[in-house]
Ligand SMILES: [Ca+2]
């Protein structure tokens with residue numbers, strides 16, 4: 001026990017600092033050379049990390065001088081660090097994180113005198129929800145005081161403890177660590193338990209089309225994050241994704257793709273070659289961050305579509321030009337009720353279909369262009385299956 005303040009012996013008032021030792025339930029004062037002070041404060045902590053408590057003392061002395069002294073403890077007996085608590089269990093109970101543990105032990109401090117200190121980390125990130133003011137690896141406590149859970153064997157943490165910024169779709173794997181603190185403020189390493197939490201994940205929005213052809217686009221909402229590397233798209237034959245047909249990594253140019261939605265043609269995905277006409281398939285997306293310690297999760301509800309096989313390309317396309325009129329004809333495509341779309345462009349190298357001009361669809365196997373006024377004009381004809 002440490003006593004610091006003014007002592008009145010009936011004649012004079014003297015400032016004194018006394019350290020009492022607890023021996024056989026009696027407090028016996030030790031002989032020390034500690035300064036006395038009033039208007040004072042003192043704190044015990046292991047400043048030199050040699051396993052004993054040192055003393056920081058400040059106040060005003062009898063000579064009316066403000067003073068601060070740091071006393072180093074040279075006692076050859078050193079305190080040893082306690083052993084950590086056991087059976088640490090982390091659970092999500094009624095909208096709160098609950099951590100339970102069993103007592104630790106210590107060579108010098110009875111179990112009833114130990115306190116406990118809790119920290120919470122997000123796995124795979126460098127961020128702590130609560131550091132417990134202690135080093136994560138060694139457990140070295142940075143405060144000379146009781147642990148933040150005091151002498152309890154359980155602690156419940158409610159919102160807003162999860163209000164730290166977390167990237168959308170980032171996996172929230174929470175790790176709880178509990179350490180024992182003895183009465184010399186020595187701390188054990190952390191004993192830990194892990195919990196996977198997904199209550200607030202913001203999933204990517206997927207856009208579905210009922211029937212998808214090879215050239216149709218799968219779209220999902222964009223995530224704006226400088227650390228975003230690409231998107232991973234999975235194609236599967238069942239909603240549980242145990243029958244994955246392919247995984248594609250869609251790289252993106254962040255500076256050039258600030259649209260709300262990103263899109264890829266179905267035919268560009270890995271696994272497309274395995275699709276069968278009129279079968280139902282499933283797809284889902286997750287963002288991938290450049291820092292691979294940021295684990296992310298796929299959309300909880302996958303996209304779903306029926307694959308519609310594209311009809312064959314029209315054969316024997318012929319063009320006859322007379323003046324400014326071009327007459328096209330081609331062979332009928334069999335295998336279903338189809339219509340035809342003629343595309344025109346003045347440059348054959350123009351990306352298709354983006355740079356080509358689609359003309360009015362027709363069920364005929366011919367089409368007349370009355371405005372073939374350019375020196376060179378190019379035509380494409382596409383057959384489209386009529387499904388509705
Ligand atoms: Ca020390």
Ligand SMILES: [Ca+2]
Pocket residue numbers: 079080081082106107108109182183184186
């Ligand atoms: Ca100890």
